Amino acid sequence: MDTDTTTRFLDDHLYKIQSLIEDPNSYLQLLVIAVIYLLAFVMAYKIRHSVGLTHNEPLESAHPLRKLGFRIGGILFPLLAILLLHVSKKAGETLEYTPWLIGTALAIAVLLFGNSLIRAFVQQTFAASLFRWVGLPILMLHLLGFLPTVIQALEEISLDVGNVSISAYGVARVLIFGSFLFWLGRTSNNFGKAVIRKQTSLDIPTKEVFSKLFEVGLFCIIVLLLLNIMGINLTTLAVFGGALGVGLGLGLQSIASNFISGIIILLDRSLTVGDFVELDDGQKGFVREFKMRYAVLETYDGKDILVNSSLH
Template sequence: MEQLDPGIVQTLNEIWTQIMIHMRSMALPSRLWQFGIIAVCFALAHLGRLWIAPKIDAWARGRDLSTAQMRRVILVRKRVRGIIFVILAWASVFALAQIKTFYSWRFLVVLAATLVTAWLVVGLITRLIRNALLRKIVTWGAWIYVTLYYLGVTEQAAAVLDNAAIELGGFRLSLLAILKALVLTALLFTLARMISGRAAGKIRTNDEISPSMRVLVIKVMQITLYGTAFFIGLKSVGFDLTGLAVLSGAIGVGLGFGLQKVVSNLVSGVIILLDKSIKPGDVISLGDTFGWINSLGARYVSVVTRDGKEYLIPNEDLITGQVVNWSHSDEFVRIDLFFGTSYGDDPHVVRKLAVEAALSVGRVLKNRPAVCHIVGFGDSSVDYILRFWITDPVEGLTNVRGAVYLALWDAFHEHGISIPFPQREMRVLPGSELAVKEPETKSAPDR
């Protein structure tokens, strides 16, 4: 069996000696009194929680609180017992300090009050970390550290963790370094999230930057901040970052063979953001898909249609395929409608009524000309084209076409304009005979 490192054994012996010294001192009357005070404070804090928690719940239900306010209420509710204990413990310390006989009988009470106060502060601060797993790691790590710090065994515990290490050549990795790296990386990630969140909020509200450039700047900033936090965390462990060159080469080979489509979509996404050909809010048509762009992702573009479907279109398709962007350079969209009227109707009147009917629809622009032209003489009708403009294609095209068609129907019906439909006549020429074929009757089968 492999023996432990002598340094670890010596450190553990020192810690055990201090523990035994403290255990022997617990039997002193002054220590027993302090344990009693701590127990009473804890019991009162527990009873206080049972009484106050339902009142907090009732108070919260009676008010229209936002999500952020509700989270604060829940945060306080979960820590009611600790808050009450801290208040009672520090009140006991103050009371013992006023009595000369018991002035020296307050060490353990001060220690308990200090520890619980530190635990509460750590629990509140770590709520800034959104990732649940990372928050738990940092919380427990901070709780253990402050406990060891106020117990006065920080150096001994650090020595034990530092001696528990593995060595690979010139690289040494200890538990202490891993814990430091985890805590440091968590703090840096939290700081990066806070900075990127505030900066992203200001960038999104800056009208001087185009929507596509806003997305690009935010993504580059997030990658830079989180990448820096990650590499600083690796560096704090002592990891040699020059070794990543070999890893990046291997990743490059893998990308060249197996991840061509993924890389193509990533590069296409950057191109889309740089050339500003597509941006959030644009109305596009791609094949049979018509809708507005909801968001631009690293690999795909989210397009929401009028029927509520959300299509995730790869960025490569938007670069290599033909895309109709209804709002690329401006918001004006021209719509063409085709219809026909009878040869007996005056085309001048028809054109005037068609333009008036189009302009009567609310979404049709009045400051842009609506025109109607004859485009042909059909078999049974005079064919027209009606053109008008709108500025809100995101609200749909089919519905505005339907509204204009309905206005045309009402206007033509009011003025006696007829909309013909194809009709066919069959004539029997003189001298010809119309033969009627008698239906065949089936004979009964022979038996």
């Protein structure tokens, strides 16, 4: 960010502060903002205490959707404030005056909403700190209009390796969005599998099949999104897909065999969670869990044994 841009930004806001003091409409905007925040708080309070799903904290063993509803209750206040402030801003623009003070309050509400999302949905301490100290500043730069300038400055910092140009912006984008996708994929996977396993209408083998398919589908989506963020042309990548698929097929055929064998075992119901199993080498245990490529056996002495699905 250069000095001229910073100077223009400071001059612009000093002018707006002076206009705030001199313009009677500014006091009207302050009153509207106060009323909106009060109204949003009252509405959020009423909703949370009227709907048991968002008010009563669920037990650890509660249904995942029940826990999700409670967490949504924690973001109602900033969400309602954003909606009401956005409506007020559009109404002001329709009346042909610039409600910049309401726009500032809207930006603050968006930051509060982002912080509420982190507090409600990000349980890991490291991930929460990463979102607060990296994600929120990026959001603030976007709201202030400085993000394009920062991106342009990072793009100018580049390193040429042969025909490939690596910029600081490209590296930062992959790291930031890659970390976000990794967290999102892991969280979504845990949530989706928990929801599937809570379905009382499905038997255990069916739940495990759906859990595996959900995990694989989500993994494919995350990989495609990450490739897109890295700037890899998926159309070009498809040209090499055949040859690459043959190579991967030869190298990963045992993994694919284990995965398909696990699906077959679950579908034909020859083995399910809780069954007693004795292996060829004499080890014995109960099936506790099915993973993508193996089953987990728990022996009498409490040890876990990982058994490839293709060895059944």
